[in-house]
Amino acid sequence: MSTFSRRGFICGTAALAAMATVPAIAATGIKTLPNGKTEIDLATNASLASVGAVVELDTQKYGKVAVVRTSKSANGFSVISLSCPHAGAIVKQSNGGWVCPPPRGHGSEFALNGNLKVGPAASALKAIKFTATSKKLTIA
Numbered sequence: 001m002s003t004f005s006r007r008g009f010i011c012g013t014a015a016l017a018a019m020a021t022v023p024a025i026a027a028t029g030i031k032t033l034p035n036g037k038t039e040i041d042l043a044t045n046a047s048l049a050s051v052g053a054v055v056e057l058d059t060q061k062y063g064k065v066a067v068v069r070t071s072k073s074a075n076g077f078s079v080i081s082l083s084c085p086h087a088g089a090i091v092k093q094s095n096g097g098w099v100c101p102p103p104r105g106h107g108s109e110f111a112l113n114g115n116l117k118v119g120p121a122a123s124a125l126k127a128i129k130f131t132a133t134s135k136k137l138t139i140a
């Protein structure tokens with residue numbers, strides 16, 4: 001029979017909470033293709049191998065976006081616009097998701113994959129089409 005100490009429980013819970021909130025980092029190995037698409041080299045952005053990892057980048061077509069690793073499958077990513085659908089402020093990563101901070105923003109909250117959690121925004125962060133292989137992710 002195993003026993004759990006209060007201290008062990010608290011430390012384990014804190015470690016899980018820390019893992020659930022992986023801070024976004026700026027993407028590297030980015031190429032803008034002649035057709036305006038953006039290509040991200042996945043070997044250069046090794047953090048994206050881990051589910052829950054986030055990288056942020058500026059794109060020619062969509063402005064500031066985030067790439068979120070959602071599963072281990074080759075296509076297991078979400079690419080979302082970081083422009084708030086309420087009034088266009090740029091959202092920031094917070095508590096395992098995204099928040100639209102003042103003074104420009106009005107406090108809307110979104111899940112890490114962009115789904116709306118709290119208004120005043122009335123919709124999710126815009127999902128952006130992409131294709132992915134084991135080597136690169138291309139934002140349409």
Ligand code: FES
Nearest residue numbers: 084086087100106
């Ligand atoms: S601009 Fe984001 S909540 Fe208003």
